[in-house]
Amino acid sequence: MEAQQWGEWWSLLESWFRTTVLTWNMAFQLGAVLLCAALGLALGQLARRAYRRRFEQQLRAEAFFGKVFRAVERVVWLSVAGALLTVAGVAFRSLDEPARLLDVATTLTLAWIAIRLASGLILNRFWGHAASVSVWVLVALDVVGLLDPLLAFMDGLGMNFGDARVTLLQAIKAVLLFVLLYQLAANLSRFSDEQLRRNAQLTPSAQVLFGKGVKFSLFALAFVLALSSAGVNLTSLAVLSGAIGVGVGFGLQKIFANLVSGVILLFEKSIKPGDTLEMSGVYGVVTSLNARFTSVQTRDGKEYLIPNENLITNDVVIWTHTDPNVRLKIPVGISYDADPRLALQLMEESARKVRRVLPDPAPAGRLTGFGDNSVDLEVRIWIRDADQGVVNVQSEVLLNIWDAFKEHNIEIPFPQRDIHVRTLPPKVEEGK
Numbered sequence: 216m217e218a219q220q221w222g223e224w225w226s227l228l229e230s231w232f233r234t235t236v237l238t239w240n241m242a243f244q245l246g247a248v249l250l251c252a253a254l255g256l257a258l259g260q261l262a263r264r265a266y267r268r269r270f271e272q273q274l275r276a277e278a279f280f281g282k283v284f285r286a287v288e289r290v291v292w293l294s295v296a297g298a299l300l301t302v303a304g305v306a307f308r309s310l311d312e313p314a315r316l317l318d319v320a321t322t323l324t325l326a327w328i329a330i331r332l333a334s335g336l337i338l339n340r341f342w343g344h345a346a347s348v349s350v351w352v353l354v355a356l357d358v359v360g361l362l363d364p365l366l367a368f369m370d371g372l373g374m375n376f377g378d379a380r381v382t383l384l385q386a387i388k389a390v391l392l393f394v395l396l397y398q399l400a401a402n403l404s405r406f407s408d409e410q411l412r413r414n415a416q417l418t419p420s421a422q423v424l425f426g427k428g429v430k431f432s433l434f435a436l437a438f439v440l441a442l443s444s445a446g447v448n449l450t451s452l453a454v455l456s457g458a459i460g461v462g463v464g465f466g467l468q469k470i471f472a473n474l475v476s477g478v479i480l481l482f483e484k485s486i487k488p489g490d491t492l493e494m495s496g497v498y499g500v501v502t503s504l505n506a507r508f509t510s511v512q513t514r515d516g517k518e519y520l521i522p523n524e525n526l527i528t529n530d531v532v533i534w535t536h537t538d539p540n541v542r543l544k545i546p547v548g549i550s551y552d553a554d555p556r557l558a559l560q561l562m563e564e565s566a567r568k569v570r571r572v573l574p575d576p577a578p579a580g581r582l583t584g585f586g587d588n589s590v591d592l593e594v595r596i597w598i599r600d601a602d603q604g605v606v607n608v609q610s611e612v613l614l615n616i617w618d619a620f621k622e623h624n625i626e627i628p629f630p631q632r633d634i635h636v637r638t639l640p641p642k643v644e645e646g647k
Contacts, residue, residue, distance in 0.1 A: 244307070244316040251299035251320075259292020266291055282402070290328045297324040326354040349391075389441045396437035404430040423488065423504045424481040469524070473507045476523035480504065486526060486533065491602045493532040494521065500602045514604050534601040540573065541601045545609050547616060548589030550626035555582055555590055558625055562594040565615030571608050573597040589628045 270284050300321040307314035330347045356362040369384040407429045411422040480486050481504065490501045492511065499513035508520040534541050545566075549558050559580030566578035576597050584591040594616075598608055620627060 240312055241316060243312075244314065247303045247307075247317060248300065248320045251296055251303055255292055255296025255299055259295040262295060263288060263291045286332050290331050293324055293328045293331070297321060297328065300324060322354055322357060326350050393437060393441035396440060397434070400430075400433035400437045404433055424478075427477075427481070427506060470507065473523045476527045477504065477506050477509075480509075480523060480526060486531070489535075489602070491534040493534065494526070494529060497521070514606075539599050539601070540597055541599075541605070542576075542595055542597050543605055543609060545594050545596065545612055546583070547592045547594065547613075548586065548627060549592060549620070550628045551590060553590070553625045555592065557623065558590075558592060558620070559594075561619040561623060561625070562592065562616055565619050566594050566596045566612050568615050569596075569608060569611045571598050571600060571603070572612070573599055588630050 266288055300317055304314040304317040304321060307317060329350050333347065333350075353362065356365060366384060369382065369387065371382070404426070408422075408426045411426050414422070486492065486501060486504070486509065488501050488503060492499070492501060494511075497511060497513065497519050499511040499517075499519065501509060502512045502518070503510045504523075508522050509526060511519045511521055513519070547558075547562060549555065559582065562580045563578045566572050567574070572578060573596075578594055578596045581593045581595065582590065583593045594612065596608070596612065598605070617627075619625075
């Protein structure tokens, strides 16, 4: 029985192969596919050269639109081949001839174009591979004729939310659309940030504020469009927003406190990228203002992520808030046998030799007090680049002072203690 069934199947397959594949129509279609591929490759190279000459500057750009132009360049010849295959399919149908092979070739070409565009535009490698696999699966289902039945089956599975019904097909479309729009919004946000940074008329705080506003708006638009494609009634989100508000009040108040604090910092312009600040023992330069935290990089390469709320509620020392000039006080002690006037003069001259010390206001030496072991002096200097470090400037000044004091025999004393013995044990007084 099994042998008889295998024989029937083989006969059906042989008959289908003879009546469908070994026909003049299929031979003409195969020739048309090969001809379209050859013409597409030849004409595509010419079109690609013309495209490069026309958009040479855009292709070299590193921004988002530069990636778009480079991604389009990769599919020029495929687009030409796809157009030729489409024309060939229309021509076959106008002659009342089947064009199944041409349709399959056109579908595969369009899938190839979509995959190459996705790989060039989607930055995340995982999502790029996921998009490629999804496209090939859809093409395979369409070729074998299972795509339409599968879509109809998924469209029949759904759940009711009040008056609205959401099907499995709508949910999948919403997720795919959100992923696509999310990637597009991320690329547009990066492009917007690059353009804002190049705008010299905007302050750093305004650049960050506008950049965050554009980013939030794009992501919110992507979310709303994805929900709309799923058939969700946006007016019903009022109940959802109320539930979210309760959740924020109980569990997410710290996160939203940091978000609101970040917006306040941007509007007040109290802290901006490039500022040098000191807080809770952390001294460094603000590298970025983010929605939840501020990044501060220290001189030793460490990067601290400080919550925005801490920058508002705690004391913060900003060295370069309104005026980049910063005064440093460098204490020096000399012996009581040394000439303090000469020492002050040498200290000022030593400070003026350091490149980063500003000539105006000029370095000033001061006598600040008479200590237990030394005459306390101080040289006061001004610098304009505190973000480059302050200890290194102090070190250069102190080394110059050391050399000048050595040259003029000015002693730098060390701590001394005079011990006065009022009484001794009897045995010690007798010399025993």
